[in-house]
Amino acid sequence: MNVLIAHNAPTPSRYTTLGEQAAVEGVLESAEAVAHALRAAGHRVETLALTPPLEAAVATVLSSRPDVVFNLFEGFEGQPKTEWRFARAVESALPCTGASSATLRLCLDKGAAKERFAQAGIPTARWQVLSAGDAARCTLALPVIVKPLNEDASHGLSEASIVTERAALTERIGWVEAHYGSPALVEEFLPGREFNLAVLGTCAPRVLPPTEMVYAGGPRSPRILTFAAKWDEHHPDFAAIGVRCPAEVDADLLAEVRGLALSVHETVGAPAYLRVDLRQDAEGRLCVIEANPNPDIAPSAGFALQATAGGLSYADLVGAILANARVGVSA
Numbered sequence: 001m002n003v004l005i006a007h008n009a010p011t012p013s014r015y016t017t018l019g020e021q022a023a024v025e026g027v028l029e030s031a032e033a034v035a036h037a038l039r040a041a042g043h044r045v046e047t048l049a050l051t052p053p054l055e056a057a058v059a060t061v062l063s064s065r066p067d068v069v070f071n072l073f074e075g076f077e078g079q080p081k082t083e084w085r086f087a088r089a090v091e092s093a094l095p096c097t098g099a100s101s102a103t104l105r106l107c108l109d110k111g112a113a114k115e116r117f118a119q120a121g122i123p124t125a126r127w128q129v130l131s132a133g134d135a136a137r138c139t140l141a142l143p144v145i146v147k148p149l150n151e152d153a154s155h156g157l158s159e160a161s162i163v164t165e166r167a168a169l170t171e172r173i174g175w176v177e178a179h180y181g182s183p184a185l186v187e188e189f190l191p192g193r194e195f196n197l198a199v200l201g202t203c204a205p206r207v208l209p210p211t212e213m214v215y216a217g218g219p220r221s222p223r224i225l226t227f228a229a230k231w232d233e234h235h236p237d238f239a240a241i242g243v244r245c246p247a248e249v250d251a252d253l254l255a256e257v258r259g260l261a262l263s264v265h266e267t268v269g270a271p272a273y274l275r276v277d278l279r280q281d282a283e284g285r286l287c288v289i290e291a292n293p294n295p296d297i298a299p300s301a302g303f304a305l306q307a308t309a310g311g312l313s314y315a316d317l318v319g320a321i322l323a324n325a326r327v328g329v330s331a
Contacts, residue, residue, distance in 0.1 A: 002044045003322070004066035006073050006090075007031045009049035029298040030072055037318040038070070050086075052076050058089040068095040068325045071294065078181075080108060080150050083294075095325040099271035099293035107268055107291050108150050110185045114290075120267045122260065123287045125279075127187035132174035138166075143189040145224065146172045148180040152292060154227040156180055162189055162223060190287055191223070192280025195247055197261040198295075198306040199274045200317070202324050205265050207258045208306040212247035216240045243302070246309050256286055264291050272324035275303060297321070 010025045031047055038045045046064065050057040050073060061069060069090055075083035088101035099107075107113050111129040118124060126140055129149060138144070143164045148156040156176060163169050169186070176184040194215075198208040215223055229237035249257070261276040268274070268291050275295040278286050297303050299314055307317040 002067045003038050003046070003070050004061065004064050004068070005031050005035055005038075005045060005047045005070045006050060006061055006086075007047070008073055008076055009051050010077070026296060026298060026301075027072055027074055029300065030296060033299050033314065034070060034072065034297070034318050037315045038322070040315065041319060050076075052079075054082050054085060054089075058086060061090055062093055066094065068097065068322065070322065070325075071096050071098045072297075074294075080152075081105075084108060091326060095327045097272060097321050097325045099274070100269055100326060103269035103271050103293050107293050108152075110147065110149055110290055113268065114185075114187075116267055117264065117288055120263065122263050122267060123285065125187045125190055125281070125287045125289065127185060129183050130173055130186050131183045132170050132177055135170040135173050138169060138186060140186060140188050142166070144169070144186050145189045146176060147185045147187075148176050149182045149185050151180060151182075154225055154230045156227070157224060158226045158228070159223075161226075189223075190279040190281045190289075192282065192284060194225075194277070194279045194289075195249075195257050196275055196277045196302060197257060198303045199261050199265045199276065200272075200307070200320055202270050202272055205262060205270065206310070207261050208303075208312075209246035209309040210249065210254070210257050211243055211245040211302055211306060212249075214242035214244050216242070243305070245302075245305050260286060260288060264288055268293065272326070273297070273303070273321055 007027045035045045035047050048061065071087060073083060073086050084101045084104035087096065087104055090096050091101060106116060111127065114124050114127050128138060128140060130138060143162055146161050146163055156179065160172065163172050173184045194213040195210045197210045200206045200208060213225055225241065226237050228235035229241045232238055257278060260278060264276045265274050271293040275292040277289040279289055280286055295303050297317065304314055304317060
């Protein structure tokens with residue numbers, strides 16, 4: 001089979017200015033590892049690093065006429081919406097791996113995704129989408145966490161994202177607006193245990209063993225997965241957060257987190273692979289934080305770690321994603 005691996009080429013952007021280029025460059029590890037796995041399986045593989053403008057990138061992919069596009073494109077730097085727009089342009093013409101453009105579009109808008117969860121009866125932390133000018137409308141109990149509305153990979157997250165005083169809320173929302181060009185998602189901060197689960201497959205999805213994020217505690221320790229904790233191995237936050245996979249949970253809690261992951265998977269459109277983030281509130285009730293279609297599948301990333309815990313090799317993981325390539329989808 002002729003497989004084209006499409007991904008974004010890292011270029012200078014607002015992420016560079018913010019010191020967040022590491023997340024952008026992470027896709028290169030995924031592309032290289034996926035290419036190696038596919039070649040070892042006997043496929044003919046071409047890797048294509050895409051650059052703006054979007055229309056030219058799409059035209060290049062379509063003119064290559066592969067049997068399938070292995071879609072690792074995460075959007076051009078500073079233009080997160082190009083992720084789903086690329087998928088929409090390609091998916092009706094060529095078989096394409098990963099989530100549909102409709103799923104990518106929904107999950108990129110954290111507020112819209114949480115509204116969908118609420119409509120489906122899936123528990124999620126209370127939230128509001130706010131601009132600095134209407135921060136006074138916030139009716140949520142403090143503390144809250146303030147995030148960019150349309151970003152992933154922990155962009156914009158630091159300890160300053162947890163706001164404990166009303167006076168600081170407008171300032172933090174304004175910071176998000178100034179640096180990411182969007183309103184902020186403001187949600188009540190949940191202080192309990194944090195898990196994430198990988199869901200693999202469409203019609204008969206498999207939930208892989210869950211991971212727990214272990215926060216060391218203490219006044220200088222992060223209580224959330226900050227950008228630095230996720231991407232900067234030289235930052236103190238990186239060493240302060242542990243990863244336990246499989247998570248140490250009893251049978252009831254395991255059933256609950258698995259059930260919520262499957263409910264989220266169905267609610268957002270049953271993508272071929274998805275990561276679901278959950279956290280407990282102060283009373284131990286689980287809430288879905290967000291859903292991440294087409295998450296990082298580099299060998300060093302959490303999804304691959306969960307696949308290994310579930311008895312899958314990296315080649316098995318890549319093969320399963322390829323086998324679930326969508327044909328003739330239009331959003």
